[in-house]
Amino acid sequence: MINQEFKAMLSGKSVIRELSEYATARGKEIGYENVFDFSLGNPSVPAPQEFTDEMIHLLKDKDPMELHGYTPSLGNPDYKREIAKSLNERFGMNYVPEHIFPTTGAAGAIAHALRAVTKPGDEVMIFAPYFSEYIPYVKQTGVELVIVPADTESFQINFEAFESRITEKTAALLINTPNNPSGVAYSEDTLKKLSDILKAKSKEYGHNIFLISDEPYREIIFDNAKAPYASSFYPHSLSCYSFSKALSLPGERIGYVAVNPECEDAEFIVPMCGQISRGIGHNCPPSIIQQAVARVCNLTSDLSVYETNMNIIYDKLMELGFTCVRPGGTFYIFPKALEESSIEFCNKAKKYDLIFVPGDGFGAPGFFRMAYCIDTDKVKRAMERLEDFVKKEYR
Amino acid sequence: MINQEFKAMLSGKSVIRELSEYATARGKEIGYENVFDFSLGNPSVPAPQEFTDEMIHLLKDKDPMELHGYTPSLGNPDYKREIAKSLNERFGMNYVPEHIFPTTGAAGAIAHALRAVTKPGDEVMIFAPYFSEYIPYVKQTGVELVIVPADTESFQINFEAFESRITEKTAALLINTPNNPSGVAYSEDTLKKLSDILKAKSKEYGHNIFLISDEPYREIIFDNAKAPYASSFYPHSLSCYSFSKALSLPGERIGYVAVNPECEDAEFIVPMCGQISRGIGHNCPPSIIQQAVARVCNLTSDLSVYETNMNIIYDKLMELGFTCVRPGGTFYIFPKALEESSIEFCNKAKKYDLIFVPGDGFGAPGFFRMAYCIDTDKVKRAMERLEDFVKKEYR
Numbered sequence: 001m002i003n004q005e006f007k008a009m010l011s012g013k014s015v016i017r018e019l020s021e022y023a024t025a026r027g028k029e030i031g032y033e034n035v036f037d038f039s040l041g042n043p044s045v046p047a048p049q050e051f052t053d054e055m056i057h058l059l060k061d062k063d064p065m066e067l068h069g070y071t072p073s074l075g076n077p078d079y080k081r082e083i084a085k086s087l088n089e090r091f092g093m094n095y096v097p098e099h100i101f102p103t104t105g106a107a108g109a110i111a112h113a114l115r116a117v118t119k120p121g122d123e124v125m126i127f128a129p130y131f132s133e134y135i136p137y138v139k140q141t142g143v144e145l146v147i148v149p150a151d152t153e154s155f156q157i158n159f160e161a162f163e164s165r166i167t168e169k170t171a172a173l174l175i176n177t178p179n180n181p182s183g184v185a186y187s188e189d190t191l192k193k194l195s196d197i198l199k200a201k202s203k204e205y206g207h208n209i210f211l212i213s214d215e216p217y218r219e220i221i222f223d224n225a226k227a228p229y230a231s232s233f234y235p236h237s238l239s240c241y242s243f244s245k246a247l248s249l250p251g252e253r254i255g256y257v258a259v260n261p262e263c264e265d266a267e268f269i270v271p272m273c274g275q276i277s278r279g280i281g282h283n284c285p286p287s288i289i290q291q292a293v294a295r296v297c298n299l300t301s302d303l304s305v306y307e308t309n310m311n312i313i314y315d316k317l318m319e320l321g322f323t324c325v326r327p328g329g330t331f332y333i334f335p336k337a338l339e340e341s342s343i344e345f346c347n348k349a350k351k352y353d354l355i356f357v358p359g360d361g362f363g364a365p366g367f368f369r370m371a372y373c374i375d376t377d378k379v380k381r382a383m384e385r386l387e388d389f390v391k392k393e394y395r
Numbered sequence: 396m397i398n399q400e401f402k403a404m405l406s407g408k409s410v411i412r413e414l415s416e417y418a419t420a421r422g423k424e425i426g427y428e429n430v431f432d433f434s435l436g437n438p439s440v441p442a443p444q445e446f447t448d449e450m451i452h453l454l455k456d457k458d459p460m461e462l463h464g465y466t467p468s469l470g471n472p473d474y475k476r477e478i479a480k481s482l483n484e485r486f487g488m489n490y491v492p493e494h495i496f497p498t499t500g501a502a503g504a505i506a507h508a509l510r511a512v513t514k515p516g517d518e519v520m521i522f523a524p525y526f527s528e529y530i531p532y533v534k535q536t537g538v539e540l541v542i543v544p545a546d547t548e549s550f551q552i553n554f555e556a557f558e559s560r561i562t563e564k565t566a567a568l569l570i571n572t573p574n575n576p577s578g579v580a581y582s583e584d585t586l587k588k589l590s591d592i593l594k595a596k597s598k599e600y601g602h603n604i605f606l607i608s609d610e611p612y613r614e615i616i617f618d619n620a621k622a623p624y625a626s627s628f629y630p631h632s633l634s635c636y637s638f639s640k641a642l643s644l645p646g647e648r649i650g651y652v653a654v655n656p657e658c659e660d661a662e663f664i665v666p667m668c669g670q671i672s673r674g675i676g677h678n679c680p681p682s683i684i685q686q687a688v689a690r691v692c693n694l695t696s697d698l699s700v701y702e703t704n705m706n707i708i709y710d711k712l713m714e715l716g717f718t719c720v721r722p723g724g725t726f727y728i729f730p731k732a733l734e735e736s737s738i739e740f741c742n743k744a745k746k747y748d749l750i751f752v753p754g755d756g757f758g759a760p761g762f763f764r765m766a767y768c769i770d771t772d773k774v775k776r777a778m779e780r781l782e783d784f785v786k787k788e789y790r
Contacts, residue, residue, distance in 0.1 A: 001512075001514075001566075001602050001603070001659075002511060002512055002659065002660045002663060002664060002667065003510060003511055003512065003513065003514050003667065004514070005514070006510065006511065006667040006670045006671055007660070007663055007667055009667075009670040010663060010666050010667065010670065042464060042465060043460070043464075044460070046458075046459040046460055047459050047463055052454050052455075052459065055450070055454050056451055056454050056455070059447050059450050059451050059454075060447075060451070063441075064441040064442050064447065064643070065438075065439070065441055065643070067646075068442055068643060068644045068645070068646050068647055069437060069438075069645060069646050070437060070645045070646050071646050103676070104499060104648075104676065104677060104678065105676075105678060107673075107676045107677070107678050108676040108677065108678075109676070110676060111674075111675055111676025112676065115398060115401065116397060116398055116401065117396075117397055117398065118398065119396075119398050119399070119400070133673060136670070136673040136674050137673065137674065137676070139674070140671075140673065140674020140675065141674070142537075171396075207396050208396070248459070248460070248463060249463045250463070250464060250465045251462075251463050251464050251465050251466050251679070251681065251682025251683070252463055252681045252682055252683060253499075253678060253679070253680070253681050254681075264396075264397065265397045265402070268397060268402055268405060269397060271405050272397065272398065272401040272402055272404075272405065275401045275404040275405065275531070276401055276535075278502075278528060278531040278532065278535065279506075279531050279532065279534070279535020279536070280506055280535065280675040280676065280677075281498070281499065281500075281502045281503040281504070281505060281506025281507065281532070281675065281677070282499060282502070282503065282675075282676070282677070283499065283500060283502050283503075283648060284646070284648070285648070285681075286646065286647045286648050286680075286681045286684060287646025287647055288646070288647060289681060
């Protein structure tokens with residue numbers, strides 16, 4: 001008999017996918033330029049030319065056996081070395097290549113990190129608003145998921161709720177900064193306070209609580225700021241990264257786990273990830289992609305469009321009287337809906353061909369997410385439509 | 396606390412890796428041309444030029460957003476269509492693209508297939524001699540592993556042992572044909588008999604037993620033969636494939652699960668694989684590799700060297716009085732050692748710089764594996780060394 005649990009999951013529909021499919025269908029009807037689709041978090045700028053050049057160079061000049069052969073089971077040495085070097089230079093860390101485990105994107109990174117620092121029956125905490133995929137990521141690891149409700153004033157951490165939910169079964173936290181869907185980056189203060197609580201609770205319970213930091217948006221930061229690097233605040237930390245957003249390579253599945261050198265048993269965790277890979281069917285990300293990204297890991301696509309778009313949207317939202325925390329990065333913004341049910345709000349917006357995602361699936365009902373990884377011209381036109389929508393429906 | 400189960404796995408050493416590392420170290424000492432390393436199953440011929448050309452074409456001519464963007468969660472439509480078409484033409488099947496789930500190689504394929512058709516507590520059977528990775532593949536799925544001992548006369552299936560071990564808890568069999576390490580392809584008779592037993596037992600126990608067929612060596616077949624396609628013999632079958640061997644792309648992690656259209660609940664299995672991916676951190680194989688392989692999936696590298704090598708080795712083994720089943724494909728051969736302990740035999744061979752792998756790790760002690768994916772010249776020189784070794788140690 002096929003697995004009934006996975007079969008049952010098929011009836012759960014993905015709200016984001018449904019909205020995106022609706023937008024595509026509607027686009028066919030009235031012209032795609034007339035549908036303002038803010039549903040999907042897909043990069044809207046091309047990969048840097050240097051990546052393409054590096055790929056072509058490898059294909060033309062490198063021995064194909066070496067280029068396409070199995071990488072060592074713990075990853076391509078050049079990739080591991082360049083990642084460690086880059087993180088050390090940028091965040092003052094002390095990684096060596098042995099702390100870096102190459103993965104198929106951040107999803108692969110989180111799958112390995114969760115399994116490395118938990119055992120079945122443990123509890124893993126996530127903080128609303130959260131990336132909705134965290135639910136299957138955590139649950140399918142065989143651990144209990146504990147959700148900490150949002151601090152909806154700031155979208156930093158709701159520490160009161162956090163402290164009340166932490167127990168001796170808490171094995172790890174999974175955080176996401178800069179955050180999808182809120183666009184907010186955790187501040188230094190937040191990360192310091194988080195670290196202090198984790199240290200105290202680790203001591204109280206007699207075991208270290210691990211911090212898994214998912215940070216695919218780390219390079220998309222606004223106002224010339226630098227997002228604090230979560231792992232630099234707490235020793236028992238694993239950074240999960242993907243080049244999907246910064247290099248606009250989401251389909252190529254390239255990322256890593258970086259194990260803090262000061263982490264408990266740091267030297268075992270990457271080799272353990274190699275063992276975990278055997279069971280979940282990963283065998284390192286593609287060889288050619290590891291080799292190409294090793295050469296361009298300090299570059300990014302031209303990410304400036306996201307900040308341009310954010311400012312246009314944020315200003316218009318303010319003008320129209322929305323409540324909204326200004327994003328510090330990413331390509332998301334997460335305003336409060338103009339009525340209690342964000343589902344109703346988004347349904348009404350749909351009638352104006354504005355496609356927004358209700359916050360319910362991100363653990364923050366009453367808010368809605370706009371993914372503004374789209375052309376700036378379209379964003380500007382969408383703002384006219386938004387004004388029209390708000391004035392007609394809510395004035 | 397880090398996961399103690401995975402940590403404990405670190406002390407289990409990989410015999411193949413140790414031998415391969417020994418060969419490399421020894422090569423540095425006496426020159427790599429003087430070490431006859433038959434330990435690793437890494438393709439020794441380059442990928443077809445058409446694959447390289449296609450990759451360069453995609454990089455130069457395709458919109459990078461489309462090329463590197465997320466593929467649909469159930470895979471690139473061109474890849475799925477071309478795989479279905481190719482399998483239908485070659486094996487008389489009736490796949491549609493919806494039966495094909497792209498995966499990161501065969502390891503990824505098996506990880507999904509196992510989870511789709513079992514639940515924790517079920518039993519999954521494998522047949523000795525088996526690919527040693529099957530043990531972590533199966534165990535980390537959370538099911539019980541049942542090993543059927545080898546038919547050492549033919550390396551077909553030991554049906555008596557099989558029938559005695561099948562129970563109502565048997566959810567699936569995982570077979571590998573053509574086989575690593577034996578090089579033997581299951582015959583039509585074997586697959587028919589297997590199918591008959593599975594049908595009878597499925598009826599007896601009131602649930603279908605699934606057949607997961609791992610076939611990365613399907614295209615490496617000798618004597619102008621065609622290996623019988625396991626899925627064509629039994630409806631409840633999932634074929635797991637990798638292009639690692641046929642296209643010499645092991646590092647690029649590209650393969651698929653093909654669900655037999657006649658399989659129970661066939662229409663659900665690929666979408667379920669999409670759900671399974673969320674939990675184990677896969678999100679389809681790399682986009683560019685799917686697109687390139689879609690265009691070259693009917694080609695292979697020049698695989699003729701493997702047959703040339705096999706004939707040279709097989710003839711010499713016969714001449715020297717070894718007992719050995721002649722391989723029907725792959726790049727492995729699995730002779731009986733000349734003493735009871737194949738570990739001892741391989742240790743003695745090492746003194747002659749002949750690197751063989753004892754059969755113990757493949758579930759067939761007393762035999763040893765030679766992977767002959769190496770230059771034919773070197774194979775010829777190795778045969779002189781083999782003769783020397785056998786005459787000095789066993790005459």
